[in-house]
Amino acid sequence: MPETGPRSAPRFSVIVPVYNVQGYLRACLNSLLAQDFTDFEVIAVDDCSPDRSGEILAEFAARDPRVIHVRHEENGGIGAARNTGVQRARGDYLLFLDSDDTFTAGALRAMADRLGEAADPDLLLFDHVRTYWWHAVQPSAVRELLAGAGAEVFKPAERTEFLHMFAVVWNRAFRRDFFVDNGFRYTDGLYEDALMVYTTMLTAERAVCLDHACVEYRQRRHGNSMKTPGRKHFTIFDQYQRLFDFLDGRPDLDPLRPLFFERMVSHFLFTGARESRVRVQDRPEFFRRSVAMYRRHKPAGFTPPPEVDALRFQALERGSYRAFQALNLMSRTRKSGQQRLRKAQRAMSKRAATSFYRMQLKRPIDQNLAVFSSYWNRTPSCNPLAIYEKAREMAPQLHGVWVVREDVVDTVPEGMDHVVVNSRRYWELMARAKYFVNNVNFADAVVKRKGQVHLQTHHGTPLKRMGIDQQKYPAAGKGMSMRKLLERADRWDLSVSANQHTSEQWERVYPCRFESIDAGYPRNDVFFRTGAQDILDIRERLGIAPGSTAVLYAPTVRDYQVGYVPQLDLERITRELGPDIVLLVRTHYFYGQDPHLQKLQEEGALIDVSRHPSVEELCLAADALITDYSSIMFDYANLDRPIINYADDWETYVRSRGVTFDLLSGKPGDTPGIVATSEDELIEAFRSGRWNGTEAGELRAAFRARFCMWDDGHAAERVVNRTFLGNPEPVPAPLPLSERTVPPPPPEAARAVQGVVLASGADTAAGRTPS
Structure with missing residues (x-):
C-alpha cells in the first residue's frame, strides 16, 4: 500500500515486550527503523528489565519519535507487556515482535501491500525463518502452504490446515479493531501464544496469507524461557482450559473440538517429555494433570489420528504412568529410537500429505494454473521449458509453476515460480492446476481430475523399444509394472510428437486415449x-x-x-x-x-x-x-x-x-x-x-x-495453440524442409x-x- 501523506493513525503498531535482551535489542529495533515502509509506530514495553534494555529503549525513543518507550514498574510477564502495548497502540494493525527477533528487509512494505490488496482483513498470516547462533538459517515448514494460498481470502475456521501453523503471535498481523472489539487479552504465564492464536483464528471472518519471510526467529543458545525447566510450565493446563472454555461458548465450532483436543494432548506429551521444561521429579504430577485434562475434554468417539503416537494417547486415557514411563524408556534407546522416529516421520508425512491432498481435491480447479516438470523433477529443461517460455508470451494469463527436487532448487532460474516435490504447496498445486506439462510421468499418487489437462511432451524419438514393448526385454523393463505405467499414461490428454515415426510408436506402445500433437519438438526451436x-x-x-x-x-x-x-x-x-x-x-x-x-x-x-x-x-x-x-x-x-x-x-x-x-x-x-x-x-x-x-x-x-x-522453429507455438488456446489444428503449419x-x-x-x-x-x- 503506497504512503499518501500524514495519517491520524499509523498503519502498523509494532509491540515489542522487553526483558533481559540488551544483547539483541538494538538489532531488533534497527530492523524496524530501517524498513522502507515508514508508516508505523513501535511500542516497546520495558517489563522492569534488570539489564540495560531500558536505557537502550530510551536512547532509541529520543532519536526517533516512532519509538514509544513504556516502562512497567513491576515485572508482569510477556502477556502483560503485550496488553500494555495494545492499550497504547493507535495503528490499523497490531504486530507482536519478540525483542530478540528481527524483521527482514521489506517486511512491512510486503505486509502493507498485501493488506491493501485484500481490503483490510482481520488477520494476515506471514512466513518466517529460523536463525541459529552458528549463523545457519532454516526456512519455515509452512512456506509452501502460505504461497499456495495466493490471493485467496478465507475464513480460518473453515481452513483447518492453517490451524496447524506454528502457534505464535509474531507470524501474523491483527486488525486492531478486530482485536480490541472482541476483547482479546493475553493471559499470564507461558503458552499464552497458543491460546491467542487459536481464539483469534476461530473468531476471524477474513484472513489472507503472505509468503514473504517477514520475521527472523532467533534460536538462542541460552536464555530462552521455554527451555528453562520449572513449575511455570504447568501453566499449559490453564491455557488449554481457557481454550476449551472458549469452545464451550461456541457450539458452532464443535466439529473442530477433536482437532484441538489432539493438538492439546500432543502439546502435553511434547512438553512433559522434555527435561528442559518439566523436571524429572515433577513428571508424575504433570502426567496426572494431563490425564485429568484428557478425560475432561475427550470428544465422543475420538480416536487418535494416525500421525500421532497412539500408544501415548492410550496411556493417558488409562491413566497408567507406568506404561507411559515404559514408552519413554523405549524411546530413549538411541539406535532403535532413531529408526522408529525416522519411520514414524515418513509415515506421518505421507499420511498428512495424503489427507491434505484429498482435501485440496475438493476445491475448484484454477483455470489459469499450469504445473511444469522435466526429467523426474530435475532443473527446468527440455520440451516443457520451451513450452513454458512460449506460453508466457502467447498465454500470459497462465501462471506456470515448476516442480523440482529439493536438491536442485538453487538451479531454478531467478523469477521462475517453483515448488519442492511432496511439499504441502506441491500437493495443493497438483490438486488444483488446470494444466500439467511433463516430459516423463507425474507420480503415481497424482489424481487426474475431470477438467484437468495432462500434456506429455516426451524427451526423444524412439529408436529403442518403449512402453508395452519393454515387456519383451527384461533388461529394459526390470522392476517396471506395466499396469502402473499404463495407468500413468491414461492420464495423458495430449502427446507431443516430433515426427510420424514417433506418433505411430507412441500410439501403439501406450494404448491409451490421448491425442497426438504433431508439432515437432519445442526444445529444438532454438x-x-x-x-x-x-x-x-x-x-x-x-x-x-x-x-x-x-x-x-x-x-x-x-x-x-x-x-x-x-x-x-x-x-x-x-x-x-x-x-x-x-x-x-x-x-x-x-x-x-x-x-x-x-x-x-x-x-x-x-x-x-x-x-x-x-x-x-x-x-x-x-x-x-x-x-x-x-x-x-x-x-x-x-x-x-x-x-x-x-x-x-x-x-x-x-x-x-x-x-x-x-x-x-x-x-x-x-x-x-x-x-x-x-x-x-x-x-x-x-x-x-x-x-x-x-x-x-x-x-x-x-x-x-x-x-x-515438423521441426521448423515453431513447435512450441503449435503446442501452446493446441493445449492452452484450444486451436484444434497445428498452427502455424510446419514449413517444408526446403524452406527452413x-x-x-x-x-x-x-x-x-x-x-x-x-x-x-x-x-x-x-x-x-x-x-
Whole structure:
C-alpha cells in the first residue's frame, strides 16, 4: 500500500515486550527503523528489565519519535507487556515482535501491500525463518502452504490446515479493531501464544496469507524461557482450559473440538517429555494433570489420528504412568529410537500429505494454473521449458509453476515460480492446476481430475523399444509394472510428437486415449533462431579455442550395464584425432560425475560437459556429433551437421533393449551418417574425411527428411495453440524442409572443417593417409 501523506493513525503498531535482551535489542529495533515502509509506530514495553534494555529503549525513543518507550514498574510477564502495548497502540494493525527477533528487509512494505490488496482483513498470516547462533538459517515448514494460498481470502475456521501453523503471535498481523472489539487479552504465564492464536483464528471472518519471510526467529543458545525447566510450565493446563472454555461458548465450532483436543494432548506429551521444561521429579504430577485434562475434554468417539503416537494417547486415557514411563524408556534407546522416529516421520508425512491432498481435491480447479516438470523433477529443461517460455508470451494469463527436487532448487532460474516435490504447496498445486506439462510421468499418487489437462511432451524419438514393448526385454523393463505405467499414461490428454515415426510408436506402445500433437519438438526451436555470433559466444563460454573443430560425444545409457562404463578410450581418441579437434563429452544424466573424465579435462585432453544445463547449446556449439543410439541424433539432425554413430555393441543392445528400426542398415532414412563399430574405424573416419563426405551428407539428408519433418522453429507455438488456446489444428503449419533455415557453423569451425576436408582430399589424391 503506497504512503499518501500524514495519517491520524499509523498503519502498523509494532509491540515489542522487553526483558533481559540488551544483547539483541538494538538489532531488533534497527530492523524496524530501517524498513522502507515508514508508516508505523513501535511500542516497546520495558517489563522492569534488570539489564540495560531500558536505557537502550530510551536512547532509541529520543532519536526517533516512532519509538514509544513504556516502562512497567513491576515485572508482569510477556502477556502483560503485550496488553500494555495494545492499550497504547493507535495503528490499523497490531504486530507482536519478540525483542530478540528481527524483521527482514521489506517486511512491512510486503505486509502493507498485501493488506491493501485484500481490503483490510482481520488477520494476515506471514512466513518466517529460523536463525541459529552458528549463523545457519532454516526456512519455515509452512512456506509452501502460505504461497499456495495466493490471493485467496478465507475464513480460518473453515481452513483447518492453517490451524496447524506454528502457534505464535509474531507470524501474523491483527486488525486492531478486530482485536480490541472482541476483547482479546493475553493471559499470564507461558503458552499464552497458543491460546491467542487459536481464539483469534476461530473468531476471524477474513484472513489472507503472505509468503514473504517477514520475521527472523532467533534460536538462542541460552536464555530462552521455554527451555528453562520449572513449575511455570504447568501453566499449559490453564491455557488449554481457557481454550476449551472458549469452545464451550461456541457450539458452532464443535466439529473442530477433536482437532484441538489432539493438538492439546500432543502439546502435553511434547512438553512433559522434555527435561528442559518439566523436571524429572515433577513428571508424575504433570502426567496426572494431563490425564485429568484428557478425560475432561475427550470428544465422543475420538480416536487418535494416525500421525500421532497412539500408544501415548492410550496411556493417558488409562491413566497408567507406568506404561507411559515404559514408552519413554523405549524411546530413549538411541539406535532403535532413531529408526522408529525416522519411520514414524515418513509415515506421518505421507499420511498428512495424503489427507491434505484429498482435501485440496475438493476445491475448484484454477483455470489459469499450469504445473511444469522435466526429467523426474530435475532443473527446468527440455520440451516443457520451451513450452513454458512460449506460453508466457502467447498465454500470459497462465501462471506456470515448476516442480523440482529439493536438491536442485538453487538451479531454478531467478523469477521462475517453483515448488519442492511432496511439499504441502506441491500437493495443493497438483490438486488444483488446470494444466500439467511433463516430459516423463507425474507420480503415481497424482489424481487426474475431470477438467484437468495432462500434456506429455516426451524427451526423444524412439529408436529403442518403449512402453508395452519393454515387456519383451527384461533388461529394459526390470522392476517396471506395466499396469502402473499404463495407468500413468491414461492420464495423458495430449502427446507431443516430433515426427510420424514417433506418433505411430507412441500410439501403439501406450494404448491409451490421448491425442497426438504433431508439432515437432519445442526444445529444438532454438536451433532456428540462433545466429553465428550466438554460436561463437556459446563456444567461448565452453572454452572451445577459435579455429577448433568441436565434436560432441554423447552416448546413451546401457540397460544391461550397471553404472557408467566408457565405450571409448577417450584418451586415445583425443590423441589420435589431433589438437585441431576438441572433444566435448556428455555422459547420460542417469550417471554421476566420472573422475576419469575430470582428470582428462584437467589435463586439457577434452571438455567434460556432462553437467551443462542446456543440451541444445552443446548441439549448437558442436561441428559434429558422435553418438551411439541416443535420441540426441534426431535433434542434432535439424542442424544438418555430421553425425557419426559409434556402434561397437549393436547386437548386444538390440538383444537387451530392442529397436524400432535398423540404425546400421545403411539405407536412406535409417542411418544418419558414417557408422563405426570399433575405435580404429572411428579414427579412420575422421582421418579420411568420410565423417563429412558426400556419402555422409546424402544419408543425413534422408534422415532429416524422415525424422525432422515438423521441426521448423515453431513447435512450441503449435503446442501452446493446441493445449492452452484450444486451436484444434497445428498452427502455424510446419514449413517444408526446403524452406527452413538452420544456423550456420561458426566461421572458425567452418574454416577448420574446410581445411580438414581439403587436406584429406589432397592426401587421398596423392595416395597418402592423412595424419
